[in-house]
Amino acid sequence: xxxxxxxxxxxxxxxxxxxxxxxxxxxxxxxxxxxxxxxxxxxxxxxxxxxxxxxxxxxxxxxxxxxxxxxxxxxxxxxxxxxxxxxxxxxxxxxxxxxxxxxxxxxxxxxxxxxxxxxxxxxxxxxxxxxxxxxxxxxxxxxxxxxxxxxxxxxxxxxxxxxxxxxxxxxxxxxxxxxxxxxxxxxxxxxxxxxxxxxxxxxxxxxxxxxxxxxxxxxxxxxxxxxxxxxxxxxxxxxxxxxxxxxxxxxxxxxx
Amino acid sequence: xxxxxxxxxxxxxxxxxxxxxxxxxxxxxxxxxxxxxxxxxxxxxxxxxxxxxxxxxxxxxxxxxxxxxxxxxxxx
Amino acid sequence: xxxxxxxxxxxxxxxxxxxxxxxxxxxxxxxxxxxxxxxxxxxxxxxxxxxxxxxxxxxxxxxxxxxxxxxxxxxxxxxxxxxxxxxxxxxxxxxxxxxxxxxxxxxxxxxxxxxxxxxxxxxxxxxxxxxxxxxxxxxxxxxxxxxxxxxxxxxxxxxxxxxxxxxxxxxxxxxxxxxxxxxxxxxxxxxxxxxxxxxxxxxxxxxxxxxxxxxxxxxxxxxxxxxxxxxxxxxxxxxxxxxxxxxxxxxxxxxxxxxxxxxxxxxxxxxxxxxxxxxxxxxxxxxxxxxxxxxxxxxxxxxxxxxxxxxxxxxxxxxxxxxxxxxxxxxxxxxxxxxxxxxxxxxxxxxxxxxxxxxx
Numbered sequence: 001x002x003x004x005x006x007x008x009x010x011x012x013x014x015x016x017x018x019x020x021x022x023x024x025x026x027x028x029x030x031x032x033x034x035x036x037x038x039x040x041x042x043x044x045x046x047x048x049x050x051x052x053x054x055x056x057x058x059x060x061x062x063x064x065x066x067x068x069x070x071x072x073x074x075x076x077x078x079x080x081x082x083x084x085x086x087x088x089x090x091x092x093x094x095x096x097x098x099x100x101x102x103x104x105x106x107x108x109x110x111x112x113x114x115x116x117x118x119x120x121x122x123x124x125x126x127x128x129x130x131x132x133x134x135x136x137x138x139x140x141x142x143x144x145x146x147x148x149x150x151x152x153x154x155x156x157x158x159x160x161x162x163x164x165x166x167x168x169x170x171x172x173x174x175x176x177x178x179x180x181x182x183x184x185x186x187x188x189x190x191x192x193x194x195x196x197x198x199x200x201x202x203x204x205x206x207x208x209x210x211x212x213x214x215x216x217x218x219x220x221x222x223x224x225x226x227x228x229x230x231x232x233x234x235x236x237x238x239x240x241x242x243x244x245x246x247x248x249x250x251x252x253x254x255x256x
Numbered sequence: 257x258x259x260x261x262x263x264x265x266x267x268x269x270x271x272x273x274x275x276x277x278x279x280x281x282x283x284x285x286x287x288x289x290x291x292x293x294x295x296x297x298x299x300x301x302x303x304x305x306x307x308x309x310x311x312x313x314x315x316x317x318x319x320x321x322x323x324x325x326x327x328x329x330x331x332x
Numbered sequence: 333x334x335x336x337x338x339x340x341x342x343x344x345x346x347x348x349x350x351x352x353x354x355x356x357x358x359x360x361x362x363x364x365x366x367x368x369x370x371x372x373x374x375x376x377x378x379x380x381x382x383x384x385x386x387x388x389x390x391x392x393x394x395x396x397x398x399x400x401x402x403x404x405x406x407x408x409x410x411x412x413x414x415x416x417x418x419x420x421x422x423x424x425x426x427x428x429x430x431x432x433x434x435x436x437x438x439x440x441x442x443x444x445x446x447x448x449x450x451x452x453x454x455x456x457x458x459x460x461x462x463x464x465x466x467x468x469x470x471x472x473x474x475x476x477x478x479x480x481x482x483x484x485x486x487x488x489x490x491x492x493x494x495x496x497x498x499x500x501x502x503x504x505x506x507x508x509x510x511x512x513x514x515x516x517x518x519x520x521x522x523x524x525x526x527x528x529x530x531x532x533x534x535x536x537x538x539x540x541x542x543x544x545x546x547x548x549x550x551x552x553x554x555x556x557x558x559x560x561x562x563x564x565x566x567x568x569x570x571x572x573x574x575x576x577x578x579x580x581x582x583x584x585x586x587x588x589x590x591x592x593x594x595x596x597x598x599x600x601x602x603x604x605x606x607x608x609x610x611x612x613x614x615x616x617x618x619x620x621x622x623x624x625x626x627x628x629x630x631x632x633x634x635x636x637x638x639x640x641x642x643x644x645x646x647x648x649x650x651x652x653x654x655x656x657x658x659x660x661x662x663x664x665x666x667x668x669x670x671x672x673x674x675x676x677x678x679x680x681x682x683x684x685x686x687x688x689x690x691x692x
Binding site for chain 1: 355356358384386388389390392393394396397398399400401403404406408422423426430536537538539540541545546547548549550551
């Protein structure tokens with residue numbers, strides 16, 4: 001049986017989302033951002049809401065998300081994406097609005113905007129990529145950097161006595177009444193991708209049903225910042241990040 | 257008995273050779289090529305195409321969405 | 333229908349936002365402008381015109397909400413006072429960079445720092461020379477009455493959308509807090525989605541198949557493209573300088589001396605003119621209505637006519653630099669002002685004119 005007989009349009013079972021632009025992603029090889037982008041775009045495509053969706057990109061590695069996503073996008077100033085999204089959704093409640101933010105953006109400089117958008121129960125989706133580091137600026141310590149983890153500003157490892165503790169912002173926002181759905185996922189294996197995809201779909205469906213804020217954290221790698229190969233960084237993530245940031249739902253709707 | 261046969265197509269010039277697909281493949285189909293693409297990356301390819309079952313695990317984890325997956329039933 | 337009312341400046345401008353067909357107001361309490369948010373919350377325009385009113389968690393959040401709303405082609409506005417405007421400066425710079433129309437109202441109080449809650453004009457540099465980072469300008473309107481507080485809300489939106497730029501209404505604690513008669517303009521309808529698509533085809537309202545995606549950003553990492561963008565902004569500011577200079581001349585025709593003052597200082601100067609003229613001093617007033625673009629040409633022309641100019645500002649002297657540049661050494665220009673929330677009296681101003689300009 002020749003491969004050419006298999007590679008036919010009618011046999012295609014998985015390909016790039018149509019909502020990607022032709023531009024090659026600017027992320028480092030193996031970075032989970034690309035996979036997370038894909039899941040968001042697949043969700044929008046599957047729900048058929050591309051003409052009703054407005055994304056908000058942060059400052060950080062994904063500042064250029066608008067280069068890759070073929071939808072209307074606003075690029076927000078550092079940390080302020082939830083405020084930007086709040087206004088977009090309030091002014092156009094019939095549209096779908098999501099933010100895509102990293103851990104420095106969402107959990108350090110933008111903590112206030114994150115918490116208050118969550119607490120008000122803004123009917124938006126927040127996609128939160130947590131790789132425990134500031135990737136864009138060259139691998140500095142982030143609010144989410146785990147204890148003892150080495151970064152360029154914690155070169156001997158994060159000493160929590162001096163540098164403070166890593167922030168579990170997802171557990172924190174899960175406490176807020178405005179947050180309807182809160183989950184932590186990953187995208188480094190096929191099984192994880194399937195679950196993360198389901199979670200993102202759930203989040204967008206919640207918005208459709210006007211349920212309030214859905215918060216999807218994706219624990220991801222930063223092989224460049226962590227100074228590992230992509231494959232090693234995924235293994236390191238499983239062994240070191242997941243024990244502190246366990247995967248799974250943190251808050252699920254209780255109503256029937 | 258029907259058997260599932262799969263195949264992948266890698267967009268070679270956009271592949272960054274991260275190797276995440278290689279690890280994700282349950283039937284050890286994919287390897288990184290000894291050659292490099294225009295950007296100097298060892299791109300992914302089917303080293304053992306006969307073993308491909310079209311499960312799409314590789315494409316699911318590919319951060320750059322450069323893998324397309326094809327699958328068909330073949331009568332044994 | 334036009335309507336006559338007795339209102340505070342802060343209330344009048346809030347009412348004018350509703351009547352101008354604003355889609356959203358995002359604010360945060362700070363004295364002396366909290367009545368804006370209070371008035372809007374009491375009026376509940378979300379039940380009448382559909383205008384969104386939201387008390388944000390901070391000035392920073394509020395200006396970024398304005399960014400989000402403006403990016404959707406909506407008429408959006410925020411108001412604050414000096415320390416709050418400092419917090420908004422980053423967002424204003426982003427909006428200038430991303431070419432987003434919006435209104436920002438500054439009811440100026442005394443500074444620096446937390447300063448005082450009393451009126452001041454110490455934010456002239458901040459609003460006309462930057463405040464935020466980068467090469468940008470704001471159109472700055474300076475109301476001198478409750479009437480202008482209302483009228484400039486409408487004018488501000490018009491200019492903001494005409495030039496795709498943030499517009500600052502620079503008021504102060506006097507104009508914000510005082511009550512006056514105001515004739516309110518008629519209620520304008522909010523723009524429909526179709527109108528927004530026509531007026532602001534760049535707005536992020538969802539990418540339809542008939543167009544490319546819209547992106548709102550102030551970022552371009554390609555220096556050649558970024559340079560073109562900043563040049564484009566520069567050309568826009570030139571155009572604004574050509575077309576949008578606004579000022580009021582009071583008793584300038586026979587004047588030998590000129591007060592240059594805006595906002596509440598200009599009102600006080602009108603009394604000073606009376607006092608001075610009673611003494612035989614022929615003095616007039618040039619009141620800049622736009623602080624940017626600054627009425628340079630008219631001042632330069634007046635410099636050929638008069639013997640000296642006194643800028644009256646509630647600051648250590650900020651606008652005086654623009655007046656000096658405008659007259660380019662033709663006549664003597666001095667400054668008189670009070671700071672820290674103190675307001676100059678008409679007599680003080682006349683005395684300053686006599687000492688610094690006539691006798692000096």
